[in-house]
Amino acid sequence: MKHHLTEKEIIEYQFKLASEIQMKEAAGHIEGCGQCRGNLEKLQRKYAALDLLGEKEEISEDLISRVTEQAGRPVLKKIAWFKRPVWMSSAAAVLVVGLVLVATQVSKDGAKQREVAKQSMPAADKMELRSSPSIAPMTEMEATSKPEITQARTVQKNGKSRKATLAMAPKEKAADTYDAKGKASDEVISEQPPFAPASAIELVTLPRRDKVQLTIYNSADITLVRERRNLTMKKGWNWLQFMWANTLIDPTSLSLEPLEQADKIDIEQLVFPARLRELGRWLIHSEVSGQVPFEITYFTSGISWRAFYMGTLSQNEKTMQLQGYVRVANNSGEDYEEAETRLIVGNVHILYEIAQLAQRQYPYNRPISLHGMGGRGGFMGEGMLKGQELGEDSYLFLNGDTDRLGAVLDEKFSRKEIRKEGLSEYFLYTIEGPETIPNQWGKRLLSFDVEDIEIESLYKYDEQRWGNQTIRFVKFANDEEHNLGQTPIPNGDVKIYGKADSDGFLSYVGGTNIKYIPVDEEVELNLGPARLVKVEPKLMDFKTDNYMFDRRGNVAGWDEIRTWKIEIINTRELPIEIEITRGFNTAYWTIQSDAAYEKYDATHARFNLNPEPKSKQTFEYTVTTYHGMREGVLGEKN
Amino acid sequence: MESTDKSLVEAHCKGDPKAFGELVRRYGDGLLGYLTRMSRNRHEAEDLFQETFKRVHEKAHTFRGSQFKSWLFTIATYVAIDGMRRRKGIRMVSLNQKLDCTERDSEELSAIALADDSHEPLREAAKAEQVQQVRDAVMSLPSRQRATLVLAYYQQLSYPEVAKVLGCSLGTVKTQMFRALKTLGQKLPDVQG
Numbered sequence: 042m043k044h045h046l047t048e049k050e051i052i053e054y055q056f057k058l059a060s061e062i063q064m065k066e067a068a069g070h071i072e073g074c075g076q077c078r079g080n081l082e083k084l085q086r087k088y089a090a091l092d093l094l095g096e097k098e099e100i101s102e103d104l105i106s107r108v109t110e111q112a113g114r115p116v117l118k119k120i121a122w123f124k125r126p127v128w129m130s131s132a133a134a135v136l137v138v139g140l141v142l143v144a145t146q147v148s149k150d151g152a153k154q155r156e157v158a159k160q161s162m163p164a165a166d167k168m169e170l171r172s173s174p175s176i177a178p179m180t181e182m183e184a185t186s187k188p189e190i191t192q193a194r195t196v197q198k199n200g201k202s203r204k205a206t207l208a209m210a211p212k213e214k215a216a217d218t219y220d221a222k223g224k225a226s227d228e229v230i231s232e233q234p235p236f237a238p239a240s241a242i243e244l245v246t247l248p249r250r251d252k253v254q255l256t257i258y259n260s261a262d263i264t265l266v267r268e269r270r271n272l273t274m275k276k277g278w279n280w281l282q283f284m285w286a287n288t289l290i291d292p293t294s295l296s297l298e299p300l301e302q303a304d305k306i307d308i309e310q311l312v313f314p315a316r317l318r319e320l321g322r323w324l325i326h327s328e329v330s331g332q333v334p335f336e337i338t339y340f341t342s343g344i345s346w347r348a349f350y351m352g353t354l355s356q357n358e359k360t361m362q363l364q365g366y367v368r369v370a371n372n373s374g375e376d377y378e379e380a381e382t383r384l385i386v387g388n389v390h391i392l393y394e395i396a397q398l399a400q401r402q403y404p405y406n407r408p409i410s411l412h413g414m415g416g417r418g419g420f421m422g423e424g425m426l427k428g429q430e431l432g433e434d435s436y437l438f439l440n441g442d443t444d445r446l447g448a449v450l451d452e453k454f455s456r457k458e459i460r461k462e463g464l465s466e467y468f469l470y471t472i473e474g475p476e477t478i479p480n481q482w483g484k485r486l487l488s489f490d491v492e493d494i495e496i497e498s499l500y501k502y503d504e505q506r507w508g509n510q511t512i513r514f515v516k517f518a519n520d521e522e523h524n525l526g527q528t529p530i531p532n533g534d535v536k537i538y539g540k541a542d543s544d545g546f547l548s549y550v551g552g553t554n555i556k557y558i559p560v561d562e563e564v565e566l567n568l569g570p571a572r573l574v575k576v577e578p579k580l581m582d583f584k585t586d587n588y589m590f591d592r593r594g595n596v597a598g599w600d601e602i603r604t605w606k607i608e609i610i611n612t613r614e615l616p617i618e619i620e621i622t623r624g625f626n627t628a629y630w631t632i633q634s635d636a637a638y639e640k641y642d643a644t645h646a647r648f649n650l651n652p653e654p655k656s657k658q659t660f661e662y663t664v665t666t667y668h669g670m671r672e673g674v675l676g677e678k679n
Numbered sequence: 680m681e682s683t684d685k686s687l688v689e690a691h692c693k694g695d696p697k698a699f700g701e702l703v704r705r706y707g708d709g710l711l712g713y714l715t716r717m718s719r720n721r722h723e724a725e726d727l728f729q730e731t732f733k734r735v736h737e738k739a740h741t742f743r744g745s746q747f748k749s750w751l752f753t754i755a756t757y758v759a760i761d762g763m764r765r766r767k768g769i770r771m772v773s774l775n776q777k778l779d780c781t782e783r784d785s786e787e788l789s790a791i792a793l794a795d796d797s798h799e800p801l802r803e804a805a806k807a808e809q810v811q812q813v814r815d816a817v818m819s820l821p822s823r824q825r826a827t828l829v830l831a832y833y834q835q836l837s838y839p840e841v842a843k844v845l846g847c848s849l850g851t852v853k854t855q856m857f858r859a860l861k862t863l864g865q866k867l868p869d870v871q872g
Contacts, residue, residue: 052860056831057838058853088860090867091832093810094817098715100707100728105700108707108729112691112699112736316726 046070046077051084251334254381255478257346257369259531264344264373266290268337269300274327286319288374289342296338297323305329343373344478346384348488348533352515352566354496354550356540358615361496361515365488365530367470371478379475386470386531386557470531494523498615499565502576503622511619513551513571518563530558537568574652575610576621581661589670598670604663611652621648625664629672634662684747692739703732706751709834713752716817716829717759727762731755752830752844760822809868816866824859827852 046054046067053059054067071077249270256265272281285292292313299306305328313321327333346369353362367384371377470488478484497516501507515537520526534554538547551568558564582604589598611617628643641647652658667675682690682701690698710731715724734754742750817825823845830841831852842852 049857052857052864056856056860058857084864087864087867087869090809090813090870091817091863093806093813093870094716095833098708098712098721098724100703100711104711104725104728105703105707108703108732109696109700111729111733113696 045074046080048080048084051077051081055081055084055088250378252381253377253379254383255344255377256383256385257344258385259346260386262342262345264341266337266339266341266377270335270337271332272335274306274325274330274333276327276330279325279327281323281325282320283323283337284320290373290375291340291342292319292321294338294340295321297325298336298338300334300336302327302329302333306333341373341375344369344371344377346370348531350530350533350535350555352535352537353547354515354537354539356543358498358539359495360492361494361517361537362490362492363494363525364490365533366485367472367488368483368485369472369476369478370483371480374480376477376479378477378479380478382472382476382478384470384472386529470528489527491524494525498617500571500574500617500619501622502619503624504578505622505624507570509576510570511574511576513568513574515566515568516563518561519558520561526560529560530555530564532557535566537566573612574617574619575612576619577608577610578623579606579608580604581606582663587671587674591670596669598672598674599668600671601666601668602663603666604661606659606661607648609650609652609658611654611656611658614654616654617652619650619652621650622646623648623662623664625666627666627668627672629667629675630664631667631675632662632664634660636660636662638662685742685744688739688742688747691736699732699736702735702747706748709748710751710755713829713834714755714759716833717756717822717825718762719818723762727755727758730762731758734758746840746843749840749843752834752836753846756826756830756844759826763822809870812866812868816863819866820859820862824855824862827855828859828863831856 050059050063050067054064054071057064059067071081250268251271252269254267256267258264281297283295295311297308297311299308307326308323309326310324311321312324346367349366349368351364351366355361369382369384472486476484476486494517499514499516501512501514502510503512517523518525519530532555534552536552537550539550540546541548553567553569555564555566580603582602584602585599586602587598587600588596591597605623607621609619609621611619622641622645624645626644630644630646632638632646634648636648636650638646638648646662646664648660648662650658650660682698684702684705687698687702687705691702707728711724711728714727714731715721718724718727731751731754735751738754817828820828826845827841830836830844831838836844838849838852838856841856842849845852
């Protein structure tokens with residue numbers, strides 16, 4: 042081989058894709074050609090990356106046992122009815138063509154029917170069909186295809202005997218009324234619960250969500266969802282499937298309770314079938330057939346709310362209009378239509394992040410056996426909420442007071458009122474009427490709108506806190522005197538605007554974040570640095586005095602005397618109130634001033650002044666600080 | 680004396696419960712390695728693994744005594760390609776993970792972190808990224824090319840054996856292998872230094 046190897050030839054050589062003769066020729070060439078040898082080494086380095094995936098996989102004993110167990114099952118053999126003659130292919134083709142023509146006609150009719158049905162379908166049904174988590178009951182009778190009863194046994198449960206059949210029920214129409222009278226004693230239900238069906242083919246109906254209530258906490262990423270759905274039960278064992286794929290629902294918090302016929306319906310188990318992710322199946326034993334309302338409760342993550350406020354100062358800055366808003370955002374992966382929404386202020390103690398629980402492959406990190414998972418009042422009974430440590434008051438509240446559920450406002454599009462109620466450590470806001478909060482949507486609701494809140498504009502100057510800037514504050518109280526005081530005001534951002542002129546044009550004054558304001562509590566809103574009010578302190582004199590010496594003649598105490606001149610420049614057209622705080626870095630000080638002051642704390646003095654509009658005001662003070670042994674002298678004076 | 684594959688298959692067909700387990704143990708590691716590289720992660724590979732042996736169980740009576748390994752890998756290839764086709768449109772991405780980070784990544788990252796006592800986070804992260812790049816590159820190959828590459832390079836089957844597994848000619852295998860390598864040449868990360 043006289044020419045250099047091409048890239049193709051080098052690859053073929055390296056991976057032995059070439060013929061034996063070509064391989065020999067290439068090897069001979071590479072041996073004598075440095076350039077091709079270099080190219081080969083370069084190629085080897087490039088493909089060395091493939092070895093990163095070269096780790097050996099080891100099969101686990103668990104997988105071996107699963108596979109061998111699978112092999113222990115009998116093979117379902119297809120039944121060959123008869124040998125297929127050659128002419129059957131032609132006949133089948135003709136038949137297929139005929140069926141296609143018929144099907145085309147039928148599908149046209151069907152499309153029309155679906156169109157009609159779609160128009161008449163209630164909105165909630167449409168919602169349910171495309172939403173997840175989805176719920177679908179399926180009966181064990183339909184899940185299996187065993188044709189007839191083989192055995193009947195009496196079941197002892199809850200202290201009473203229960204009988205039903207394991208007969209494959211004929212296809213029943215969904216009954217709207219219960220069918221429990223007397224019939225229960227005529228039939229025998231198998232004692233053994235059926236094995237969880239592995240496939241979802243047998244799903245019968247998708248019950249719509251009738252009511253839903255959201256209780257959203259703002260201190261933690263947690264929302265309690267209570268749904269009411271009418272499920273069509275069949276007498277005997279029923280499987281109810283709950284899927285939470287692509288949502289942030291905490292599967293460990295799932296709870297199901299019948300709202301009616303509770304004595305005839307037992308929630309036996311909640312199983313999480315192996316290899317079927319993000320779904321759980323409830324095994325329900327029912328002595329009635331027909332529609333039964335159920336309440337499903339769970340926690341979800343991804344729904345949040347926050348409060349924020351807009352304040353508008355009057356032109357003379359004596360009063361303010363304050364509007365409070367609540368913004369509810371839904372990123373839970375689930376649409377909540379016509380939901381009763383409650384907002385909780387207060388800290389809750391949660392054991393796990395709901396979002397983490399929602400992402401687990403299995404709710405409890407591994408598939409769970411059929412037994413010991415639930416039943417009424419068991420693992421997911423009423424104790425669930427206690428387990429989440431919401432606090433007793435919250436627990437009581439969340440488990441009662443359902444009267445408001447479904448209170449649909451006639452004036453659907455009118456402004457929603459947000460009602461507030463005390464809840465001991467917590468505070469509850471209820472958005473009046475149902476709200477639809479689709480996934481990925483946020484919704485802003487007006488919480489309150491109060492006018493003529495008397496306010497005080499206050500400026501503060503404190504070098505140790507804010508440097509040489511004057512900071513503006515607006516001060517008011519959350520009490521009746523200020524037209525507030527009905528409820529605490531939750532944390533949130535506040536933006537304050539001022540009326541710039543008599544036409545009502547607004548100018549942005551400043552913004553801040555407020556902490557939770559209890560009723561009758563004062564609040565100061567920090568609006569940031571003020572540009573029109575300046576404070577300029579100047580050190581006019583400094584001296585030391587009154588030295589004290591120890592036995593060796595070393596300085597052991599002295600006084601420092603400083604004279605400060607403070608100039609306040611108010612360029613505003615309004616009189617202002619300003620609070621100037623001076624720090625001395627020691628608790629041993631005395632002050633002499635031509636302006637009034639107060640001792641704010643051990644190391645600070647505070648001056649309160651009211652400069653006139655467009656004015657300069659100055660005052661002086663002399664502060665003496667005592668050091669070393671001189672501190673004791675001040676103590677004796679006091 | 681160690682039983683032959685054929686005798687184990689025959690024993691399984693006659694109802695010997697241990698025979699099938701022996702076959703699983705004999706070829707399990709290799710097959711799982713193959714399926715792991717053919718799929719996106721270990722979980723998917725285990726599903727394919729179970730499905731493969733399920734089909735082996737169902738079709739055991741049709742095995743005619745040729746090489747069991749080739750037969751097994753042929754079934755696995757069809758199962759894997761079929762599985763890939765079905766799962767193509769429904770990839771789930773965990774909201775708690777990086778969008779481009781599969782479950783396998785975190786396992787690998789943990790494994791690297793555990794194995795490497797030097798505690799060099801940057802190096803570990805870089806290596807994990809390279810592993811992911813290689814995985815992505817391999818996964819980007821058409822399924823037949825991927826199967827050829829994995830069987831020939833990682834499972835170290837000879838090209839004639841690969842041809843037998845894939846049911847095609849030796850020339851086709853070499854062509855597929857060359858195309859796979861050519862594509863990978865543009866996508867593989869530089870791991871030197």
